[in-house]
Amino acid sequence: MYPNSQVVEAQNRLPSPERAMCVGKCARCTGLSLMLLALLSITSNLFLLxxxxxxxxxxxxxxxSYARFLSxxxxxxxxxxxxxxQITTTGFKVRRLSCCGPRCDMFLSGVSSFVALLGATISLxxxxxxLFSGPYCLLQENDGAAQKWDYPKHNIFNNSSVVMVPDMSSWSGxxxxxPYIETWHSSFFILMSMSNILQIMLCLSQIVNVIFGVLCGHCDQKK
Known part of the structure; x- marks a missing residue:
């Protein structure tokens, strides 16, 4: 008995491993990486408090105030x-959490990636x-007398360098x-900035991955 023509046509439309991109595996890696970076960002901000x-x-x-903003x-x-x-769920294809097919799941993960991209950009x-404003600390005047709590009024940029970077050496004086607020402030703000940069890169890669996912579906889908 020959199979129904509609079934054959539906099977032909399924993406084969040779023609589709491995969007499912990429989504899994991206989702898990974003999860770890999000926890790192939260931890860094909490340590700044x-x-x-x-x-x-x-x-x-x-x-x-930048630390108290809790970005x-x-x-x-x-x-x-x-x-x-959501991205990790899409990558693992948890059907009970899905209300539509894999292409719809990938589209929803694209929306989630854009939301994550927005959040990572704000935090960055x-x-x-x-980082550039310097730590909020009890300042010391040139004569050694204590001053009010404020941000360092020194020039926070190192003009002697070709690349404009914060002149953190001026904060210590x-x-x-x-105590040791300069090292504490710069270390965790740099750590949070680096995690946000990686988040942005992963979100952009996932948005590109979503385009292939919407067009091709999951590459690891069985025939």
Whole structure:
């Protein structure tokens, strides 16, 4: 008995491994990577709120406003984390969480990737601004007298270099409290910035992956 012509036509429309891109595997790797980077962004931002693991500065609001904005928690953290769960689910093709076919799943993961891209960009802009502004600390005047809590008024750019980078050496002579705030501030803001940059790169790659997924479906789909 020959198979129904409609069944044959439907089977011919299924993407074969030779013709389709491995969008499912790419989505799995991208989703899991975004999940780890989101947790790293959240952790970095939380550490910025507790210099030297001391919570008294946060209670007195003696913390950089860029750290208190919590962009690494809600933008580079939760927004990216929720999107990564959807992208990973699409990559593993969990059918019970899917209301439509694989192409629709990939389209939804594209929307999630755009949301994650927006969150990572916001977090990156805030973290770079926080890095360049310098730490919020108890400043010291030239005569050695203590001054009010503020951001360093020194030139935060190193003009002697071809590449404009923060002149962090000027912070150490200005800040007297919290202790070692210069290293703490710069380390975690750089860590958060790097995680946001990687998030942006992964989101852009997933958006390209979605285009192939919508056109071709999952490459690891069985015939």
């Amino acid at each position: 507790f210099p030297n693991l001391d919570g008294s500065y946060l209670r007195r609001r003696q913390i950089s 690494g928690v809600w933008a580079g953290g939760l927004m990216v984390l929720l999107a990564s769960i 802009l805030v973290s770079v601004a926080g 200005a800040c007297i409290e919290p």
